[in-house]
Amino acid sequence: MILALACLALLLCALPLLMFVKNMPLFCDPIEQLDVQAKQHQPGVSLLIPARDEQASIADCLQAALVSEAIDLEVIVLDDNSEDQTAAIVESFCQQDERVHLIQGQGLPDGWNGKQYACSQLAQAASKDHLAFIDADVRLANNALAKLAHYLADNDLGLVSAFPRQITASWSEHWLIPMMHFILLGYLPLQRMRQMADPSLAAGCGQLFLTTAEAYRQAGTHQAIRNSRHDGIMLPRAYRSAGLMSDVVDGTALAEVRMYEGAAQVARGLLKNASEGIAQPKLILVFSVLLLGCSLLPLGVVIAAAITHQWLALAIAAVAVIMGQVPRLYAAGKFRQSWFGAFCHVPATTMFVALQWQALLNQLMGRKVTWRGRST
Known part of the structure; x- marks a missing residue:
């Protein structure tokens, strides 16, 4: 099971890395x-x-x-x-x-x-x-x-x-x-x-x-x-x-x-229009798997493989962790972004996905985020 998850993590990390190399x-x-x-x-x-x-x-x-x-x-x-x-x-x-x-x-x-x-x-x-x-x-x-x-x-x-x-x-x-x-x-x-x-x-x-x-x-x-x-x-x-x-x-x-x-503006800014982007019922599950699969999953597999002494799975997952980090580091250098943010890819992606689910919940409950004094 852990070996299978390691291989899945490797595939999910390879996708954005290869796309980055082609798209840049x-x-x-x-x-x-x-x-x-x-x-x-x-x-x-x-x-x-x-x-x-x-x-x-x-x-x-x-x-x-x-x-x-x-x-x-x-x-x-x-x-x-x-x-x-x-x-x-x-x-x-x-x-x-x-x-x-x-x-x-x-x-x-x-x-x-x-x-x-x-x-x-x-x-x-x-x-x-x-x-x-x-x-x-x-x-x-x-x-x-x-x-x-x-x-x-x-x-x-x-x-x-x-x-x-x-x-x-x-x-x-x-x-x-x-x-x-x-x-x-x-x-x-x-x-x-x-x-x-x-x-x-x-x-x-x-x-x-x-x-x-x-x-x-x-x-x-x-x-x-x-x-x-x-x-x-x-x-x-x-x-x-x-x-x-x-x-x-x-x-x-x-x-x-x-x-x-600041954090309050970032959260409200991402929430206000997420339902027209990723936070849609037909997209959010797919992107949750893609984004968490290239960030949180590899790290989790590394920890689980180390605890259970599954060294092949540990090696594959460790490669996946590195591959998952490369696009953020690549972008940080090219677009003059924060290196601190790049190295925090795992918690950043986890928080981003959580905000998408919050936006979907807001939409289902009819709640709108106010921006500059307006909800429209």
Whole structure:
């Protein structure tokens, strides 16, 4: 029995490791190798930023965006009924730079998620051929929008999303935020995703999207995902459902963001949209087996084999433990993630799976996690 479990653990650890090895160049190379200096055309980009109580971050966001190079830029910020100084800060930028515009958000209609309605209003106010949606805590590199716009055109895409470098500070952030990369690169076949417009292969990061205005209309705008909290998956899925291709790339050199601060925010942030991702009845059991099988299971088998003196099982399980650790260590080096978080892969994965089950329970009981004062 223990030997069989050791072999199972080895197989479950081999899957994400092999997928990582195959996916990493596909994920990283397209942007790293793109030379925007060789491009003659400067695309027009409307940078669209929904902002609700973002006084701590909006100034840095705008300062980074306004030094963007090789594009014709306009920046539109929607003040989504903020109760702090967000609007006043943006207004000061409007007075200094004519490319910056502030609009006031309307009341949230029934059936809409707050962020999706804000993005819909922003898109209506945009005047450029390309629309870039970013969160207010994202800091863009000066070539980020140009690279994404040219990548979109060169690959005949409707939508491209980039994963910014994730800044983490607390232990919970170190542990759990890098799980985004682990799941994306360990279980999504990127090559197949780029060959097929299957909506089930949709992937993205809601912190940074770029599309053309025409493709955005064809995909149904944010109206198509109006009640969703998980635009990272649902917006690319809307494009693919409309027959348009979407892609996801490494944005470590394009932008950085601190998504959540502290354990409470991390937990609520993961819980609020999990039911549209892994925490679905048809997926959660499969992913629980996959994730715990490449983290907790190998360690458990090592302990059991050592206690019962089953040395072959111990050797196989020990190899599985190492294999299970490699993707997190690989990602930590490549994406400048926390080494502490990488070495805590087992408790991090266990906690992540527990949060998915909590999200499913919340859904079944009709409970919604409040985020920025809203449950929608």
